[in-house]
Amino acid sequence: MKAIDKPQDPETTKYIKENTKWEDPNDEEWALMEDITDIMTSMKWGVKKRKGDNSRKNVFSDGVDKIEAVILGRVKHYYKKHPTNEGGLYDAAANRKYPELHEKLNALMKLHNPDFTYNSIQLNKNVITNKHFDRGNVGMSYCLGLGDYDEGGIDGLVGTEWVHYDNNYRWLKYNGNRQLHRTHPHTRGTRFAAIFFTHKH
Numbered sequence: 001m002k003a004i005d006k007p008q009d010p011e012t013t014k015y016i017k018e019n020t021k022w023e024d025p026n027d028e029e030w031a032l033m034e035d036i037t038d039i040m041t042s043m044k045w046g047v048k049k050r051k052g053d054n055s056r057k058n059v060f061s062d063g064v065d066k067i068e069a070v071i072l073g074r075v076k077h078y079y080k081k082h083p084t085n086e087g088g089l090y091d092a093a094a095n096r097k098y099p100e101l102h103e104k105l106n107a108l109m110k111l112h113n114p115d116f117t118y119n120s121i122q123l124n125k126n127v128i129t130n131k132h133f134d135r136g137n138v139g140m141s142y143c144l145g146l147g148d149y150d151e152g153g154i155d156g157l158v159g160t161e162w163v164h165y166d167n168n169y170r171w172l173k174y175n176g177n178r179q180l181h182r183t184h185p186h187t188r189g190t191r192f193a194a195i196f197f198t199h200k201h
Contacts, residue, residue, distance in 0.1 A: 134176030149189030
């Protein structure tokens with residue numbers, strides 16, 4: 001039996017109920033979120049293809065061969081040893097391509113939760129994922145939905161039930177390494193997602 005098909009143990013269910021939560025943005029965050037949304041609306045997105053891309057192979061939904069996604073911060077090299085790797089991670093090329101966006105996202109998290117530690121930011125545009133665990137992540141993550149869209153958000157398994165977390169302009173704090181989750185399809189508009197997390201070394 002695959003890990004994603006195993007029943008959730010009571011200890012994990014208790015942990016999820018105690019730690020998965022929504023957090024509303026404060027007034028200072030709203031202006032930054034609008035700036036970030038404008039940048040993501042106008043920028044040219046990177047394309048990840050299912051074939052030959054090992055970094056996102058666990059999240060491609062059925063029938064989808066490519067997605068629009070960008071990762072900022074520190075990333076893992078999946079294909080070969082990188083000469084400048086430190087603990088298996090190196091600076092993402094997108095840091096240089098989108099410096100203003102990277103700066104504003106870091107400033108946004110500093111406003112929301114200055115004590116939260118992370119080393120990577122995953123950005124997705126209209127990405128629909130299959131159910132999966134974030135096995136390469138450590139600890140808690142934040143997922144923020146941005147853009148003008150309906151539905152969307154994240155579905156997370158709690159015990160034997162799927163719970164829908166609507167995080168449009170709201171922060172969802174969760175542990176994707178321990179909680180099985182998937183994207184909840186949006187029905188209109190463009191949905192951006194920003195996931196702040198710690199990449200395992």
